[in-house]
Amino acid sequence: MKPPRILYVEDEIFLAKIVSETLQGRGFDVVLESDGGKAVQRFEEAKPDVCLLDIMLPNKDGFDIADAIRDRDTEVPIIFLSAKSESGDVVNGFKIGANDYIRKPFSMEELIVRIENVLRHPVGVAEPEDLKFGAYTFNPKRQTLLHPNEQRKLSYRESELLRLLYQNRNDVVERREILNLLWGSDSFFNSRNLDVYITKLRNYLKGDPTIEIITIKGIGYRFVIG
Template identity: 50%
Template sequence: MAEKIRILLAEDEPALAQIVKESLETRNFVVFLAADGNEALRRYQEKTPEVLVLDVMMPKKDGFTLAKEIRQLDKNIPIIFLTAKSQTVDVLEGFSVGGNDYLKKPFSMEELIVRIQNLLNRNKLQQESEILKIGQYIFDFPKQTLSYNNEQNEFLTHREAHLLFHLCKNKNQILDRSIILKKLWGDDDFFSARSMDVFISKLRKKLSKDKNIQIVNVRGYGYKIII
């Protein structure tokens, strides 16, 4: 039997929350309820849901603020906003804080369920595409692991994993030094650049068992991984 998908539903209207909960549970989901933003954050930390369905207008902490905080912890979890608002500026704000979809009240349960399934399928495909073969290595970006010829996994730090991911997505091409520094370090100053050099050295060492892999410094431009 397939494992049930865990959903966190943050909705401050008790009647609506109960209807949505019961409808989702008939479709083989497990639903955790929260009536305000603070409770939703606690439930997220306790229950590790796989999908978030967040009302925008909630007491104590609104859905946009909650999503922004959760995105600091988890970049990949699908987030759907429920709202009575439909102005373009509100929709844009929802996406800017990390939302993946936006459903206007009143909505049909069928539509909500279809959107949840679409986001789950998209997330699964994205994660599968982020398991990369680098020469004789397998790099699992979501899990931040590197294995050589099916040996025991070596764990990478968050920054090592993201740097290697960007190198691999641009394999045999120059990865612009300034762009990646701003993306991963937040600045392209001298000290950030020196830190990046250290991480490049660490990655070279971790990939050293396959002599066909090179990470080369293209002076004045950036780095390039050659496979």
């Protein structure tokens, strides 16, 4: 079985070297490109399983590269890695069709977990815009949670946490995985934040008693739809 191939577009030479060597050491096949103007051609040649794109690049920025990739392939996962952390940049990235957006600086463990997360979903099977479970309709892109008696706008992190739990419904999702994916580290402070967000989601979903977020003590959570 061939290792997953990653197209990594990054013009910071030192960072590119560290990330590429670490990913290769973890079993990934990395195709590295430093020139944004050549990235789309490299995509067509390499046929990667995942694209990692910086945004501020010479000759063509990451947003334009992602847009061109989406014209050619609507399913390949795209992850932005960028120092641009304004909410507008993040929103723009997801509007273009990115699967994830990681702010620099980031940990390699966080990056690897996020790559593994996007690879878990079958290529060619697009997630529907509206996710329906129990009495609820959840739209991750619009960050809305609809119930016959209530409409709620979720924060970005609430939405991503609910999506992660839903995608892994009936399976246990480890706390460490959630923390690394959504907070960037499993520190004590972030762990307490996760507890708060789980409580919020349970409160949001109390309109349907068949839906549960079950705590698996010392391990994580299981999202169950009765």
